[in-house]
Amino acid sequence: MSAVAEKSSRRLSKEDILERTAPLFAAEGYAATSMRDLARACGITPAALYHHFTDKEQLYLEVLEYTFRRRIGRMGDALQGLTTFEDRVRKVVEVLVDAVHEDELFLPMLRRELLVRDEKRLEYLATRVFAEPFREIMRVGRDLPPGNFRPSFLAASALALTIGHYALEPVRRYLMPSDTPDDLRQAVIDHVTKLALHGMGTSAH
Template structure:
């Protein structure tokens, strides 16, 4: 596996030159690629150490065990990739405008960043209670509140919550199915384009919100 020879060209000089904080970040980014492609159970601490060109003992100097490395890796990826989302959600603009910006950015992140998307899916499928809680707070909490704000405030809280889940599910579902769209009856490659997906989702959510208000 080519990952496990990632830094052969760099050698020991590369390892000596790196600041400890840089080494830690490099470990997190390397392990993120490995976990995204191979899965948590298929990647050992020795595999990560080999990919980094360091000894297992050196890796354990930075992370006490595999659970610690997995948790820190997921937190690192999600925090780094969602920082722009947090900034746009805190901008002073209309909720509808912020929602459009969020949808466009999130769709591009999901369809364009393989590591982020695969780790997100792995966490949804295999994440333990603690990591799922981290995922909810670091990735989805602020977008969830924004989308929830578009729901009819006259709805009971439970219905508003479920409506918001449905909206978020539309975004994740489109990103998940994007590679399949050209192969479905009536589908073509243009339907998998991030801009097309984002525009369709924004229009669909606005239409759903407007229809809901009209029926109340």
């Protein structure tokens, strides 16, 4: 490693590297991206990149965790102090909407993983990223009368309603171009919250 590259490697933290390589993985995918490409995105040599990560797979898994956890990994913190069922449902929706609203990494990377269906990476996402918010959403559902809903299905529905809305938004706006709200984020939060509460048999007001 050259003296310049070594100095550059020392300046870059692991988080810096995750920040700089995530957009490349999101745009090109795992298979089409080489360590040389990733090192170039960081402004360092491949050897300097290997100083932080044993291989491309380790780097990619840490990018996945970093990208997703910073968006939805603090669901429990967000729900602290909220006492009413309606407020907790709305906060769940807000956290999920904010994970994908105007974010150029979360949704593209999730789409790729669901399409490629690499079992190791899907298990990693489930256990290291989605497990905590999933449990927190299930806890919210436990405020409902027993037997109304399966908690795991309820949590999956919350994810599907919010993330799925943004996944379909590029098509929806062509289907109903006159019905595009000025504030899409707030419109989605309001819509999904009301839909969730109505479907749960509680007041949406």
